Amino acid sequence: MGFKGYVIRPFDPWRSRLCTCPPKYSFDPYTGCEHGCLYCYASSYIKDFYSCRPKKDLLRKVRRDLSKIPANSLISMSNSSDPYTPMEARLKLTRRCLEEFAKYRIRLLVITKGALVSRDIDLLKRLRCAVTMTITTIDKDLSRRLEPRAPTPSTRLNALSTLSANGIPVGMRLDPIIPFLNDDRVEELLKEAKNVGVRHVVASTFKPRYDSWRRMVEEFPEEMRKLERLLKMGERIGRSWYLPREFRFKLMKEVAETCRRLGLTFACCREGFPQLHTAKTCDGSHLIEGFD
Ligand code: SF4
DSSP states (O other), X not given: OOOTTOXXXXXXXXXXXXXXXXXXXXXXXXXXXXXXXXXXSGGGTSTTTTSOEEOTTHHHHHHHHHTTSOTTOEEEEOSSSOTTOTTHHHHOHHHHHHHHHTTSOOEEEEEESOGGGGGGHHHHHHSEEEEEEEOOOSOHHHHHHHSTTSOOHHHHHHXXXXXXXXXXXXXXXXXXXXXXXXXXXXXXXXXHHHHTTOOEEEEEEOOOOHHHHHHHHHHOHHHHHHHHHHHTTSEEETTEEEOOHXXXXXXXXXXXXXXXXXXXXXXXXXXXXXXXXXXXOSSSGGGSTTOO
């Protein structure tokens, strides 16, 4: 089956040999994102990325694609944007997609920074789903500089708490960890996550591409000067710069160990260390009811 023109299509992160995700479909209701995260890599392959726009004729295409994919399919929403970007409050496009999803026997993994996700609890309860919220720091001021238009960390944690209290399984993406910037209060953040009901953590190190690096250097020149020295000892994989393997392993191992102590499962994203994973999936899709 070809997927040309489809809005729900097989997830294929550039056929990365480091990706350990289970087979799944990828779906983005919006093109681009309003949250404005400086480290975002999606801006390197989506034109006018920060001027977010709804996908054209979306609901018709969603209905068409849902009728073609097998029952029980896993859909990951979203990988290259955010389904709860600020304009969703007004447009309710993601919400209308959830209404369509609820007519099918699919499994849904929501990936977001938008606290607005808790608006849709009524629909999420009808779906087999899990929500993973990306939170990179507990520090409100740092978050404001790194992710200028995303909800504050405490707002995101509150949303997770509400979801969890309503029976929706929740995970957290600690992604990316940027040495010299947000790697110092990880334990504090993980404790908060545990307190609001998070069960699984996905972590990843910062892997800059040309444009995300430029934005980071502009905002954090001193820290990025230090980071640059480390990156020069690392390697280039695809279009991303990776920190040295031993450095990444040590960092991921520390997070994995903290998660173990707190009773959270752990996995890393595109790092190449599956030996550190303590859950059945890296992305948190095992949290969804009906995981096989
Ligand atoms: S929320 Fe996600 S997609 Fe949107 S700018 Fe931030 S990292 Fe990129």
